[in-house]
Amino acid sequence: NLQATTTLYNGVKMPWFGLGVFKVEEGPELVNAVKFAIKQGYRSIDTAAIYGNEEGVGQAIREAMTEYGIKRDELFITSKVWNSDLGYESTIAAYETSLRKLGLEYLDLYLIHWPVEAKFVEAWRALETIYKEGKVKAIGVSNFQVHHLEKILKDAEMKPMVNQVEYHPRLTQAEVKAFCDNNGIQFEAWSPLMQGQLFDNPLLKELANKYNKTVAQIILRWDLQNGVVTIPKSTKEHRIIENSNLFDFELTKVDMGKISSLNENDRVGPDPDNID
Ligand code: NAD
Numbered sequence: 001n002l003q004a005t006t007t008l009y010n011g012v013k014m015p016w017f018g019l020g021v022f023k024v025e026e027g028p029e030l031v032n033a034v035k036f037a038i039k040q041g042y043r044s045i046d047t048a049a050i051y052g053n054e055e056g057v058g059q060a061i062r063e064a065m066t067e068y069g070i071k072r073d074e075l076f077i078t079s080k081v082w083n084s085d086l087g088y089e090s091t092i093a094a095y096e097t098s099l100r101k102l103g104l105e106y107l108d109l110y111l112i113h114w115p116v117e118a119k120f121v122e123a124w125r126a127l128e129t130i131y132k133e134g135k136v137k138a139i140g141v142s143n144f145q146v147h148h149l150e151k152i153l154k155d156a157e158m159k160p161m162v163n164q165v166e167y168h169p170r171l172t173q174a175e176v177k178a179f180c181d182n183n184g185i186q187f188e189a190w191s192p193l194m195q196g197q198l199f200d201n202p203l204l205k206e207l208a209n210k211y212n213k214t215v216a217q218i219i220l221r222w223d224l225q226n227g228v229v230t231i232p233k234s235t236k237e238h239r240i241i242e243n244s245n246l247f248d249f250e251l252t253k254v255d256m257g258k259i260s261s262l263n264e265n266d267r268v269g270p271d272p273d274n275i276d
Contacts, residue, residue, distance in 0.1 A: 002041040008161040009184040018044025020233035026056040033235035034060030046231040048080035058102035078109040086119035091126035115148040143272040164188040169262040188229040
């Protein structure tokens with residue numbers, strides 16, 4: 001079901017499915033979308049300091065908890081430290097700022113947003129400190145390639161619990177996904193719908209017909225069956241519902257393979273090796 005979870009290597013349970021809020025500005029559209037999603041059964045919300053919407057996300061969470069009788073520990077809230085705040089002291093301060101804006105006492109997951117080469121090791125030390133002090137339930141990274149992860153694993157005390165990367169049928173990330181799977185790092189997809197660029201794909205349309213589902217549902221189901229946490233974004237109520245109806249069908253192995261063979265190593269976002 002919609003609230004099914006994967007267990008991170010430290011024992012924390014993370015929903016397989018959630019709502020992303022990238023490019024949703026502060027205001028009623030944001031608050032309504034997050035509240036509506038929670039009302040529909042979503043339990044995981046993915047934001048970031050750079051999205052500039054943590055205050056509205058926090059407001060929506062508080063209102064949803066009161067209005068729908070949901071407890072904080074039923075929710076899974078993720079935010080991310082932005083590039084300009086990477087460093088030991090600055091990352092610890094950024095975490096406190098995110099908590100204050102969200103109006104929360106803790107986050108479920110805090111991620112290094114991008115692997116800025118000169119700074120991510122120090123930032124990881126800061127996340128370890130925050131975690132050891134019990135201020136966050138889980139820590140992880142985003143947009144890390146294998147070589148970035150190897151650098152962390154080499155001298156860090158803890159390995160990341162999650163790696164959130166761009167992942168969709170045109171970018172299947174075989175190398176980093178295998179590395180994460182083999183190291184107990186939960187793999188999470190961002191832009192799972194390729195920001196809307198996959199809806200005309202003939203194979204995905206054919207499969208949507210075959211399963212009597214939508215293209216979005218086919219793609220998101222492919223994520224789940226690949227063991228990938230997924231966080232599609234929408235502010236439209238009918239799509240928030242549509243994207244969550246993934247738990248009443250199963251793609252065959254052959255169809256899973258066909259979807260994966262759409263890979264072209266094609267990105268919508270920046271290349272993690274060109275970040276500074
Ligand atoms: P997405 O792939 O989720 O696509 C969202 C777009 O698809 C929206 O414009 C929406 O209008 C459209 N859409 C959604 N559901 C649809 C449906 N059922 N039918 C038709 N159109 C539909 O793109 P995204 O927002 O970039 O990615 C999802 C989340 O991932 C973000 O909101 C954010 O939380 C996270 N993210 C993280 C990073 C990172 O660097 N860590 C980068 C980008 C996004």
